[in-house]
Amino acid sequence: MQRHLTEDLFRRVQPARVHRSLYTDPDIFELEMKQIFGVAWIYVGHESQIRNGGDYFCTQVGRKPLIVVRDASGTLRVLHNQCAHRGSMVVASDKGHTDEFQCCYHGWTYHLDGRLKAIPLQSGYPHDFDPANPKTAMLQVPRVSSYRGFIFVSQATDGPTLENSLGHMTTSLDDMVDRAPDGEIEVAGGTFRHTYNGNWKLYLENLCDAAHPWFTHRSSIDAAQQQKDDVFSDGSGEIAIRQMRQNGAPYSFWESQVGIWTYPNGHSYLGDYHDDAKLVAAMNDPLFRDYIAALEAKKGKDKARQILQVRRWNSNIYPNLSFMSQFQQLRVIYPIAVNRTEVHTYCFRLRGAPERMFRNTISFANVVNGTGSLVLTDDLEIYNRIGLGLTSEGAEWLEIGRGYQSDLPDEHGGRKGKNSTSEVYIRNMFDAWLGFMASRSMAVPQGAVT
């Protein structure tokens, strides 16, 4: 089945349209888990979540539960969360600190790098049983790499390095970190987890979509535009309402003022679309003046100006990460099934920035990523409706052709939209998708005995 699919996939991605089965076919989804999530550099978390040796947190790559841990020597390790004895999940807490991992079934105990440390009743095992044999270890993911604190893993033993794979998108990650006066950011402020009944690809396809807010978010735009500003706010609602109003910028603005850039391996970013003085750093909010002063004090005036000149909205790193530097937001996408997806969102604190800025980060997270947000809930509805709509088996092909004839080369080796509402970033993701899906995978085939 899968070989047949691979040969057939080229026909399902065409220059300006894709076949609907890419969002609905469980066999294609299984192939994606193997060929994309089993090979590509997948974001798993940030180093600030595991500062000290022994700190760990649990995550998933594709559907596989993994443990991300810093071992005693400070090295990042990523382990399959499975006991080598009888297969039980070893670590059950979301995060914590430990000297060793111990299975709750028969007490097999592991070092933080996955090597077996101790087994109760060892004499009962066969004579050739060797605790030093790597087969008795909790399996390590072969490649773990961190770019400025952002941790990625690849389950392929070779392939491009993380930095090669990121390419020009390293500048977006730089933008996340460089904004911190002390040059360091940290995960803080809790997590949203939201879900929808639709395919995982829909999420990144929406995050650089400049053509949808004016329509999809109409109810919150209207409600925010009609809101009186003299009503009590502790600052939180004010930020939310300003953001909703910005979504109501006219089409002419969305088309000409925003900008959409794409780069090899499926990555892209949308330019900023804000002209609101409270939502954009480097404008005239008194709080930002304190922040800019702190930034200048640490980095110098020229460098600070250079940092704040970067004006990007969502940056998407294919296939599972999206982030936004100006309010320190980050989203991670977890495919669960062909028609089921989970997304976790995080906030970052800028070390050395005024504390009050983090309060704005939280307010902003609530409006753009909140499960009860007046904005996100309509995006979730769209993902659900695409999931539902596609089951009707109407149009066989989905259009991704906006801007197709007018896209332009970008100076850093990518392509950009002449018009900000170009779907160039979706076509770019499908180029990467085809590359992964059609390659003779470096991943170990599912079910192979080694």
Add this chain to the structure above:
Amino acid sequence: MSAATETAVDGRAALATNADWDRQEYDDFLLHEARLLDEAKFDDWLALFTADAQYWVPSEPEQKSPHDTVSLIYDDRRLLETRVRRLASPRIYSQEPRSRTSRIVTNVTLEQREPDHVVVRSKFAMIEFRRNEQRLFGGTCFHRLVRHDGRLRIRLKRVDLVNCDAPLDGIVVPF
């Protein structure tokens, strides 16, 4: 420090005891509020809140503040008005079709009594039905209530969902 932080209510706080507490009045108030929500009379629901009100659904158990940690919902009065106005919009796609809800409010206790306000704790269960799917929410509510012109008004409503940190599809109808 914000009013919401000051009044963040510790669920383990000792129960206030006061013989002259008119429990019936608070019971009636909470049932009235639940009924307005079930009947989608959101403007009338909003009218139960004070001009400086806050409505808060934390994302974590025992969350201390809405300002240092994200919240499923954290509305000051201004955003609460916007939320309620949006609920009436014909273009609110996440309420097409509309949810139907059914709430049960019970276990009402007086948690705190101050000269200018009381905090009332209650348990709730809410069934939400929308598009062939039924969801069950439950948890603890804390109402910080004040008296305006002789009537009870909500200064702060905090809703601690049992599953506040679960992966959830969108929450549109308030609890």
